[in-house]
Each structure stands twice: as C-alpha cells, then as structure tokens.
Amino acid sequence: MSYPALTIRGLQYSYGTHRVVDGIDLTAESGSVLGVLGPNGAGKSTTISLAVGTRRPESGTVEIFGHDPVAEHATTSQLAGVMLQDGGLPMSSKPLQVLRHLSTLYENPVPVDELAEPLGLYDFAGRTMRRLSGGQKQRVALAAALIGRPRLVFLDEPCAGLDPQAREVVHSFIRDLADRGVAVVLTTHDLAEAEELSDEVVVIDRGRIIAQGAPEELRSASGGSRSLTIRLDSPVPAALVDRLTELGPTSAQGSLISLDGAPTASQIAAACAAVAEAGLQITDIGMQRQSLSDVFFELTGRPLR
C-alpha cells in the first residue's frame, strides 16, 4: 500500500489558550506542489513545525509516507527536508562547511557540489554564515533542506528577501523537484509565486482552511474573474464613481477606477462614455484578471498582507 507524502487530519495546536491551528486537514502528493497561503499569524509555520515533528500536536494526526514524525523521527527525518522561515544555520561556519556537515547526517545525501553550483553558493563560499546577506542565507538554507535527498520538502517562505534573479533560480529548483517526483509544500505570502508554482493551493486563515483547490478553480469559484481598470489624468470625482456604480461594482482610489464583476463590452463602452462626459482624460486602461489576493480579500474581508 502506498501512502501520500504528507497526510494531516484534524490537526490542532494552541499556544497557551490561543488556538493557532484549529482543525487542519491536508494531503500533499508526490510530484506536485502544494501552496499554503495565508496572512501572518494564520498558523502556517506552526503547521509546518507540527508536520515535521518538532512540535507535538494537541490533537489530530500527521503522517509522512505513513510514519509519525514525532514517534518515528529517525525515519521521517530521512524522508523530509525542511527550510524553516526562522530556521538558521551555524553562524560561525562557512556555507559549504555547514552543508558538508549536514550531509553526514543523512543516509543518501546529495553531493554538496550538485547544490552549491546551481544555487551560486561558490560566490560567497569564503564567508561565514554570519556575514551573508538575507538572500544568500536563504539559498544556503534551501540547499540544507535538499541535502538529504528528501522525497517531501517543506519550504517556508523560500523566496522572502530574494532578488528577482535568485527568485527565478529558486523557482526553477522547485519545479525541478516536483518534476522528479518530490512532494513540495510551499508556504508563501507571494500570490504570484503561489499561482505560478502550485498545483494546488490551500488558503489558511486563523488556523483553519478557508479555501482549497487549483489556483484557477479558486479564482473562478469566487465569482467575477475580470475587472476593468481605468487610470485618469486627475483624481476620480465622487459623481463619476456613483455613475459607474450603476454599471457594476466600482471602487476608486486616487486616480484609479476599478469596475469589477466581469464587465461586458457595452458596459466598458458606457464607462468610457461616462468618463468623457465628466470631461476627464484616460491615461491607462486595461482588463485585469482577478488575483488570489482578491480571492483572499473576498473570503476574509481582509487584505492578505
């Protein structure tokens, strides 16, 4: 019988009396990327700690390929690689020293060079961890998560603080892992990242899963998937907003108008006519696909960040 890479059922955890994980169920399959989205304090990092066995669940179960990460840590730690958001590596050592050491802890490690080369670690191999920038530390931490040749990888905000180039390297690593059959659990704030990389997304808020599905399913499930945005040459007058609201749900901020609810061509024409009647000029106009950020806002009434 084959087990999913990760199965979580009815997971609960509290800090004191404050419940941070409140009944989470999720499954991660080999060869796919599971995106875990949610604002700060939603319980994402705690869920990862519970999943890798560094915390004991209050109730509920966690299984990594059928093994309990607390009771069978010797087995699960060989199977799962972890990049913790606030996880660190010894500050007084150099990156390759750390990776060489970590590789001795695993049964079948990846040769250090195979990770150091593509992640560009040789560029700063002579410096101690303490002297690395945030982005450089992140790259070493990613290598540390992968050094044990894991079949399940937890990446907690792997691209936080990375420049676009390093981000692209990390993204291609993540896609490559999934292509090679590794299960990836990716927590992120970055919606574009979640959309780009995830096969499935779960949205967590206040310790519960509030939505789940493929990124495009989540977008279409929440209704109007497109909106019209118009930028004017001056601030939007209130009278114009009132006028446009007759056409559909409208919001305005500064000189930017957004007409939601998948407006039709004739509604768009009417909107442009209303702008012309108000004697204003359009400096930019376009159709915007609804993002996961909008989905999150609709689900919770709060912005994601």
Next chain:
Amino acid sequence: MTSTRIVSQAKFETLSVLRNGEQLLLSIIFPLGLLVFLAKTPLLTGLGVIEAGADPLSIAVPGALSLSLASSAFTGQAIATAFDRRYGVLRQLATTPLGTNGLILGKLGAVIVVVLIQYALVFAAAAILGFRGPVDILGLILTTLFGTAALLSLGLLMAGTVRAEATLAATNLIWVLMAGVGGLVIAHPGEWGTVVGYLPSGALGDAMRSAVGHAGTDVKAIIVLLIWGLVGTLAARRWFRFE
C-alpha cells in the same frame, strides 16, 4: 548509524569552538595565564592558601584545569547554544536525523575533546614550570566526567530558558564568581568553604585538587557533582525550549 551522526556533530562543534577566537581566549589563554600567575607570584602564600615554602603548583595546576573545564563546559557551550537557539539553528537541526538527543550528545563530545586539548596544554605548561605530580588518573577522569555533566547541563538549562544576551552576561559573570569566590581555584576556609563545597564550582575545585597535586579521590565532591549533573539534566529536559 546514530553514533556516526553524533561523532560527526561532535567534530563539527569542536571545530566551531576552535574557530571562535573569543571562546578560545576564555578557554585556553585565561587558564594558562592563571597557572603562570599563581605559580610565579606569592599570591597563594600571601592569602594563606598554602604555607610558606609549599609548592604553589599543587593549587595552580588543578585551578587551571578546573577553570578550563568551567570555560568549555559551562560558559562556552552556554553562550554558543544560546545564540544557536536565538538564530534558529537548534530548530533546524532538530528536523535532521541528528535529533535532539544527538545534538546534546554531540555537544557533550565536543566539550570533552576541547577539555582534553586544554588539559594537554595546561599539563605541558605545568611541566615546564616544574610540576611533577602527583596525579590520580581515575580521580581526574571521574572529576572531568561528572564536572562536565554538571556544568554543561546547567549551562544548557540557562541557554534554553533565557535570552541569549542574558546567558552571555550571566555565564561570564558566574565564571568570574566561580573562579574568585566559588571554590573553583582555591578552597575557602570556614563556613563559606562548607557552602561552596556543595556548589558545582566548589565540588569541582575540591575534586580536582584531590586528584591533581594530592593524588586522591574526593568521593564526597564527586557525588555532589553527580547530583548536580542529574538535577541539571532533568531540569534542562523539562524546561529547555528550542525557540
């Protein structure tokens, strides 16, 4: 397989200690300085610790050994662990196959290796200064093992419960107090001497002075160290937090 990982961790931690300049100062230069200072100045005779004409090395050598042990097992490891904890290193290592117990045993191994290096340097310097023993090897081994267990567990207890800066400040202060008034280097007379005999520092000092320079085994002092080691280990298991 588990033991290979522990050895690997001990090796890594040993190299980290030896690479750290400040810690090296604390663990090697200060004990050697103390040894030379006590051997070459009339301080011990002046304080009445030894009689006029007696060999100051019989106090200076065990004093330097005890101070070495306290530097590595207590202050050095407590500070290193406190900052590892602060920077999330412990959290990350706990997710590897090393696990928590492997991490602690790796630290214990590293302390013992560093202490052996310190002992070798202290004994070499002592020989140059004219120290000719006696040394009770069994007494020295027991003192080192139980002294390490007591001081390391108490140091880790502090590192795992309070902030890193507080650990840094407190363990350095305690190191000075242990050396100055805690019976680590010299036995204190009177009631204070009785009190410190039951503290880890005083018990370590008593046991070391019996084993080195007087060739005996201070069973009472070693039992006191053993009890502190058990208390420290139980307390650390109970209260140590990885984050």
